[in-house]
Amino acid sequence: MKKYDPEDIEYLMIHKQFHELYPEEKEFVLQHVEGVEEYESMRKMLLELKNSSIQDDWLTPDASLKKALMAEFAKERKGRFSIWLNSLFAMPERPFYRQTGVQWSFGLVVIALGTFIFLQQSSDVKVLAENNVSSQEASNAEARPGNSTQPNSSNQAIPSKPEVDLSGMDKLPQAPVVLAQVQPVMNNVPQEDVGPKVQNYKSDASEESIAESDAVDMAMAPPAPEVKQTELEKDAVTNNTATTLSAGASTTSQNIKFIQDATIFISSAESAQMTNYAELLEITFTAR
Amino acid sequence: MAKSNSKYQSTPDEQLMLLVASKDSKAFEELYDRYNRQMYTYFHRMLWKDKEKAHDFTQELFTKLIHKPELFNAERNFKTWLYSIAHNMCKNEYAKHEVRQHAHSEIKYTQEQSHDGQTSRQMDKNAFYTELEVALAELDEVKRTTFELRFKQEMSIQEISEIMECSEGTVKSRLFYTLKQLNGRLKVYEGILGFFILLIDRLS
Numbered sequence: 001m002k003k004y005d006p007e008d009i010e011y012l013m014i015h016k017q018f019h020e021l022y023p024e025e026k027e028f029v030l031q032h033v034e035g036v037e038e039y040e041s042m043r044k045m046l047l048e049l050k051n052s053s054i055q056d057d058w059l060t061p062d063a064s065l066k067k068a069l070m071a072e073f074a075k076e077r078k079g080r081f082s083i084w085l086n087s088l089f090a091m092p093e094r095p096f097y098r099q100t101g102v103q104w105s106f107g108l109v110v111i112a113l114g115t116f117i118f119l120q121q122s123s124d125v126k127v128l129a130e131n132n133v134s135s136q137e138a139s140n141a142e143a144r145p146g147n148s149t150q151p152n153s154s155n156q157a158i159p160s161k162p163e164v165d166l167s168g169m170d171k172l173p174q175a176p177v178v179l180a181q182v183q184p185v186m187n188n189v190p191q192e193d194v195g196p197k198v199q200n201y202k203s204d205a206s207e208e209s210i211a212e213s214d215a216v217d218m219a220m221a222p223p224a225p226e227v228k229q230t231e232l233e234k235d236a237v238t239n240n241t242a243t244t245l246s247a248g249a250s251t252t253s254q255n256i257k258f259i260q261d262a263t264i265f266i267s268s269a270e271s272a273q274m275t276n277y278a279e280l281l282e283i284t285f286t287a288r
Numbered sequence: 289m290a291k292s293n294s295k296y297q298s299t300p301d302e303q304l305m306l307l308v309a310s311k312d313s314k315a316f317e318e319l320y321d322r323y324n325r326q327m328y329t330y331f332h333r334m335l336w337k338d339k340e341k342a343h344d345f346t347q348e349l350f351t352k353l354i355h356k357p358e359l360f361n362a363e364r365n366f367k368t369w370l371y372s373i374a375h376n377m378c379k380n381e382y383a384k385h386e387v388r389q390h391a392h393s394e395i396k397y398t399q400e401q402s403h404d405g406q407t408s409r410q411m412d413k414n415a416f417y418t419e420l421e422v423a424l425a426e427l428d429e430v431k432r433t434t435f436e437l438r439f440k441q442e443m444s445i446q447e448i449s450e451i452m453e454c455s456e457g458t459v460k461s462r463l464f465y466t467l468k469q470l471n472g473r474l475k476v477y478e479g480i481l482g483f484f485i486l487l488i489d490r491l492s
Contacts, residue, residue, distance in 0.1 A: 049439045061328040
């Protein structure tokens with residue numbers, strides 16, 4: 001037998017007269033009502049209540065109520081903003097340090113100071129980095145043959161290199177400096193003297209092929225002012241320094257593309273070996 | 289103007305309430321237009337048919353919407369939320385006054401209204417509803433609220449359970465025993481009710 005709950009009686013009353021109920025439904029209903037008569041009278045009352053038009057009975061409040069509420073709404077919209085504005089400036093009842101305007105001003109000043117200090121520091125770092133580079137270049141120039149303070153371990157003749165005029169380097173160009181070419185001259189360099197940290201793209205190439213390819217590259221590359229090279233090989237570096245020389249992209253030159261990837265590590269421990277090697281490298285800086 | 293009104297007319301209540309929180313006056317106006325009659329009638333019936341009290345309570349209810357819209361939870365049904373506020377307001381009012389004193393003054397008021405230029409059947413029907421109101425006034429607050437929300441405000445069992453914060457089974461049970469109690473009072477009008485129900489069944 002299906003189990004009914006008292007709450008189902010309303011549904012049964014609305015949809016069925018007593019004689020239309022199933023036996024189990026009758027049994028259930030009679031547990032809660034006295035008899036058929038009560039069931040039917042309750043049913044009638046329920047139907048009357050449900051069938052009467054409720055919405056027609058709804059009352060309408062006075063029109064002044066809507067007016068008052070809309071005015072209240074407009075006031076609320078203005079009020080919050082004006083209260084906030086008032087609190088920005090002089091409110092005598094508040095202590096000075098609690099006035100909103102003072103607090104905001106203080107906050108803005110702190111933010112401005114912080115921004116200024118941060119910018120200052122970052123520009124100092126930039127200047128330091130630039131000075132570092134130029135000092136390294138200068139020390140490299142000093143380490144050229146004739147100026148070297150450390151003995152040449154291989155006791156081989158160091159060919160003279162054309163000097164690079166870096167006088168214009170103090171006025172740094174707007175465009176990035178391009179490391180145009182690294183030409184290894186391998187004739188006088190024993191294999192064991194080649195620093196492992198120096199990546200030489202053309203280590204196996206002969207001088208002639210290098211010269212040829214260079215000629216082609218130079219022909220393809222846009223004309224650039226020649227820079228007189230000074231002594232760039234470094235010698236007296238005491239600290240391990242890793243310097244990455246990166247160049248802006250060259251539109252045509254394969255060598256310049258290599259230079260973008262070249263990384264030169266200079267260490268004090270290998271400075272003697274590197275001196276020999278460095279002497280044999282021709283580094284041409286081309287500033288666009 | 290017409291376009292914006294039609295835009296708000298198709299907006300759900302919950303969305304309008306969020307716009308009210310953003311200080312949109314048109315949204316508030318639309319909400320008021322939708323619910324002012326219902327709420328005014330509800331307060332009028334629940335507060336001893338006192339028109340002034342109904343006016344004040346309706347104003348207070350909508351003022352709460354203006355000042356504290358953030359209290360509305362967008363996940364909840366707006367209608368049940370509004371009625372739950374109204375229900376709590378009435379509960380607080382009942383706590384201040386005794387119901388029976390006002391019920392007696394109500395009987396006198398409604399009986400005086402019912403005898404002007406009406407047919408005998410209409411008078412009987414009116415008498416039935418008058419007696420119904422008297423009987424309702426004698427009910428306790430909980431049963432009366434349940435009856436009002438179900439048969440006068442046309443709310444579902446689920447909505448009533450949300451407003452009164454009880455289970456649906458409890459709501460159904462209360463409704464049944466309220467009907468039973470009212471039926472005991474109104475048996476004398478059974479014949480009239482039977483006629484009207486028969487008429488409705490024939491016509492439908």
